[in-house]
Amino acid sequence: MPSVDVELRAAWRYALRANLIFSFEGQGESCAKGEGRTRDMSTDGLFVYSKVLPPENAAVWLVVGFPPLYEGSAPVRIRVRGRVVRVETETAKSFLSGFAVSSESTSLLSSEHGGTHEGDR
Numbered sequence: 001m002p003s004v005d006v007e008l009r010a011a012w013r014y015a016l017r018a019n020l021i022f023s024f025e026g027q028g029e030s031c032a033k034g035e036g037r038t039r040d041m042s043t044d045g046l047f048v049y050s051k052v053l054p055p056e057n058a059a060v061w062l063v064v065g066f067p068p069l070y071e072g073s074a075p076v077r078i079r080v081r082g083r084v085v086r087v088e089t090e091t092a093k094s095f096l097s098g099f100a101v102s103s104e105s106t107s108l109l110s111s112e113h114g115g116t117h118e119g120d121r
Contacts, residue, residue, distance in 0.1 A: 011042040022062040024054035024084070038064060039098065043106070045082060049098040058084045060101055063109070077109040 018038045026032035034052025041047075041064075054060055060083065066076040082101040090096040 011044040013040040013042045016041045018064050018066050020062050020064040024058045024060040045102045047100045053087050054084050056084050056087050079107045079109055081105045
């Protein structure tokens, strides 16, 4: 019998590569920080490649940066608040280690005012 791939995600993931910074609740620490790069993103979450790996189920705050949409405009930044749902550790290729985040809220940041341009999703 042939196998059938079934997509279990509620939203499509897009292969978007963007740099980001993040912070999370650390064990025994009030807050830990890291940086990384997205592997993919959707309206419901994202996967982050990083050397710093938050623990599973940790609350995490990320700011994802994209280049300007057109010449002369400001870079695009998206703020995501979510929860780590999976951590993947690659011992042979540490650059492939990362974590998956389920998004609880997403905001587009305005560069002019430093605040939120659009409300949370």
